[in-house]
Amino acid sequence: MLLLRHLHKTYDNGVHATNDVSLDIPTGLFGLLGPNGAGKSSLMRTIATLQTPDSGSIHLDGVDVLRAPLALRRRLGYLPQDFGVYPKVSALELLDHFAVLKGLTRRGERKEAVEALLHQTNLWEARKRAVASYSGGMRQRFGIAQALLGAPRLVIVDEPTAGLDPDERNRLLNLLARIGEKVIVILSTHIVEDVTDLCARMAIIGKGRVLVEGEPQAAIATLKGRIWRGAVSDADLPDFQQRFTVLSSRLVGGKPQINIFAEAQPHAGFSQVEPGLEDVYFLQLRAAA
Numbered sequence: 001m002l003l004l005r006h007l008h009k010t011y012d013n014g015v016h017a018t019n020d021v022s023l024d025i026p027t028g029l030f031g032l033l034g035p036n037g038a039g040k041s042s043l044m045r046t047i048a049t050l051q052t053p054d055s056g057s058i059h060l061d062g063v064d065v066l067r068a069p070l071a072l073r074r075r076l077g078y079l080p081q082d083f084g085v086y087p088k089v090s091a092l093e094l095l096d097h098f099a100v101l102k103g104l105t106r107r108g109e110r111k112e113a114v115e116a117l118l119h120q121t122n123l124w125e126a127r128k129r130a131v132a133s134y135s136g137g138m139r140q141r142f143g144i145a146q147a148l149l150g151a152p153r154l155v156i157v158d159e160p161t162a163g164l165d166p167d168e169r170n171r172l173l174n175l176l177a178r179i180g181e182k183v184i185v186i187l188s189t190h191i192v193e194d195v196t197d198l199c200a201r202m203a204i205i206g207k208g209r210v211l212v213e214g215e216p217q218a219a220i221a222t223l224k225g226r227i228w229r230g231a232v233s234d235a236d237l238p239d240f241q242q243r244f245t246v247l248s249s250r251l252v253g254g255k256p257q258i259n260i261f262a263e264a265q266p267h268a269g270f271s272q273v274e275p276g277l278e279d280v281y282f283l284q285l286r287a288a289a
């Protein structure tokens with residue numbers, strides 16, 4: 001279990017990027033959902049001991065991470081937002097090199113670990129190709145492979161699905177879900193669908209604060225019976241936005257279709273729909289704005 005308690009981090013420019021964050025993160029895939037600038041990367045870097053919080057505590061399986069950062073680093077796999085290491089060497093050689101850095105010095109053991117990870121991340125067929133020639137999805141899978149070296153207890157992946165096509169996104173999420181069967185995996189993302197189906201638990205953060213935490217389905221259930229959908233004209237949209245809690249709007253057949261949060265039917269022609277995590281997300285962000 002990873003326990004975060006009352007974490008605060010204010011940068012020199014005065015931005016309060018982490019504001020009293022407390023979370024219990026068990027084994028499994030944990031989604032950290034928030035818009036750009038919400039403070040996801042700041043929190044990830046703090047957990048990874050790449051920066052220190054101003055106050056608060058972090059414990060991994062009972063070990064005080066801020067007092068013993070080396071102990072955490074030995075058990076951590078980290079894929080930052082911009083991994084940025086794509087040299088013209090083969091995936092096999094590069095992963096082997098990272099394995100040496102990670103302390104896997106015995107050749108036989110290292111070979112076994114590297115090959116197993118290339119299989120696990122579906123890169124075995126492409127192992128002799130230069131990482132520089134990989135597609136975005138392959139690079140991210142390579143990033144996951146390096147994060148898994150040394151059998152970490154905690155894996156942190158920062159926005160790994162950004163810019164991937166739907167196929168590659170699914171492949172990556174499935175890979176993370178499988179890894180999450182045994183270790184703690186924190187997945188930061190601004191894509192709501194990344195969290196809905198696969199994450200056992202999640203937190204939505206906005207402006208550095210935890211807005212909601214728990215099981216996605218439980219958060220969705222709190223909105224049951226209170227999400228209404230209907231079509232409006234472009235001209236009427238601003239009026240609806242002023243009068244109601246409009247959570248989202250998308251064009252369907254050229255006309256805005258909007259989701260409204262309301263205890264009763266807000267307007268003629270609106271019908272109740274099953275809530276989704278996107279409704280939770282927009283409602284929370286609105287409330288925090």
Ligand SMILES: Nc1ncnc2c1ncn2[C@@H]1O[C@H](COP(=O)(O)OP(=O)(O)OP(=O)(O)O)[C@@H](O)[C@H]1O
Pocket residue numbers: 011012013015017034035036037038039040041042043081159
């Ligand atoms: N080193 C830094 N110095 C000053 N301000 C920073 C620093 N790093 C981040 N910030 C600011 O802190 C806030 C949170 O940024 P952070 O990168 O943690 O958010 P994020 O949720 O990861 O967003 P993104 O998805 O855009 O990376 C932003 O306002 C950002 O500009």
